[in-house]
Amino acid sequence: METFIKQRIKAIKKGDQNAFADIVEFYKDKIYQLCYRMLGNRHEAEDVAQEAxxxxxxxxxxxDSTMKFSSWLYRIATNLSIDRIRKKKPDVYLDAEVTGTDGLTMYSQLADEGTSPEDALESLELQKTVQEAILKLPEKYRTVIVLKYIDELSLQEISEILDLPIGTVKTRIHRGREALRKYLGDL
Amino acid sequence: MECPKKMVELMHDYLDGEIRKEDEQLLRKHIHECKKCSDHFYRLKKTVSFIENLSHIAPSSDFTKKVMANLPKEKRRIRWQRWFTNHPFITAASLFLLLITSSLWATWHENEQFSFSKQENLIVKNNTVIVPKGKVVEGDIIVRNGNIKIEGEVHGDVTVINGKKYLASAGEVTGEIEEVNEVFDWIWYNIKRVGQNITEILVK
Structure with missing residues (x-):
């Protein structure tokens, strides 16, 4: 696969547009997924993914071919998503570092005793709740969480995409997870 | 109590898949004893599983098409190259046409010298063929790269290629008069001539 992508990129650099269609086809799902989880809106995600x-x-x-092509693409899509978030009127972020705000009643109401997380997730309502929780994260935490869990990337890859030291990526993931625990842990 | 902070760190290391063996044992032992930490860990794992199990959302079916439609125009050379490889028949046909046209051009330019069909009673002055007053020329006259001035009578057709014809009031042509000045006229003229030859052969 890697060689196929490399060969396509060579063709694109020579100006062959059709080679790019293969690239789009190959990565569109992942890039769209990333944008969707970052923005929480299908229409905007489509827009930003195409722009990316x-x-x-x-x-x-x-x-630069020393970097993984997918990492480069993810970087573009991540930056564009963050730009889009900043342009939108600021939502009320619940800062991940604030402590002692456990058990938001809105989420507590959705608690469903006795079902496994997998079963519970089948409910669309819960899908919506989880997405809303992601959207509540400040963008620096949201980015790492989305990259880690939606696209199952390694810490190493995330560090390359965001051009951040691994230690910083780790800290952000931990804080993002803690914040999400506060919104979702009681479900 | 110094337990929670370090333990929470270990929980995250565990969730990142980067916990050392001895730390994992330490964490397990602690969770077993500490209700608060066990609760915290359970909630973290639940949260992660919620996020991991978010359903896949697909982009629109014409996503790639839309991206491609919005790309800036590619280099023309590449587009032509692809077009040619995708349409070999048209490429061959146009190449053929190109050769034909260029050979026609060559013939057209080869014949730039002044020439005319030799007939009795014709006078030539400065690239102009003159049919003098009161004289009769029998047969068709063809003039290339020159003009013709008809003051007398021509019993036949007059064709001027790349030149002009002047017909005096007293002049008379029994056949057709034709001026051929453009390449396409000339081609048409040639085709007509071929057609005529063929019909003549058929008639005979």
Whole structure:
């Protein structure tokens, strides 16, 4: 697969647009998923994901092949998603570092005793609640959580994508998880 | 109480899959004894499983098409190259046409010299063929790269290629008069001539 991607990138650099269609087809699901979880809105996610691919195409000459191509794409999509979040009117973030705000009643109401998380997740209502909890995270925590859990990336890859030391990535994931625990742990 | 802080750190290391063996044992032992930490750990694991189990959301079916439609125009050279490889027949046909046209061009330019069909009673002055007043020319006249001035009578067709015809009021042409000045006219003229030859052969 890697060689196929590399060969496609070479063709794109020579100006062959059709080669790029293969790249889009290959990565669109992951990139869209990332944007959707970052933004929580299908329409906006579609918009930002498409923009990410167009940016990648236009800037393909700046792509440095020592980096994984997927990491480069993720970086573009992450940055564009963050830009979009900042442009939107600021939501009320519940800061992850605030302690002692456990058990928000809104989430407590949805608690369903005796079902496993997998079963409970079948309910659309819960899907919505989990997504809302992600959207409540400040963007620096939201980014690492989405990259780690939605796309199952390693800490190493996340550190490459965000150009941050692994230690920082780890700390952010821990804090993001703690914040989510407060919103979701009582369900 | 110094237990919670370090234990919470170990919980996250565990969830990252980066916990050392002895730390994991320490964590397990502690969770077994401490209700608060066991609760915390349970909630963290539940939270992670909620997020991991979010359903997959697919982009629109025409996602790739839309991206491709919004890309800036690619280099023209590449587009042509692909077009040619995708349409070999048209490529061959146009190449053929190109050769034909260029050979026609060559013929057209080869014949830039002044020439005319030799007939009796014709006078030539400065690239102009003159049919003098009161004289009769029998047969068709063809003039290339020159003009013709008709003051007398022509019993036949007059064709001027790359030139002009002047017909004096007293002049008379029994056949057709034709001026051929453009390449396409010239091609058409050639085709007509071929057609005529063929019909003549058929008639005979």
């Amino acid at each position: 691919f167009i940016r990648a195409y236009v800037n393909i000459h700046t792509y």
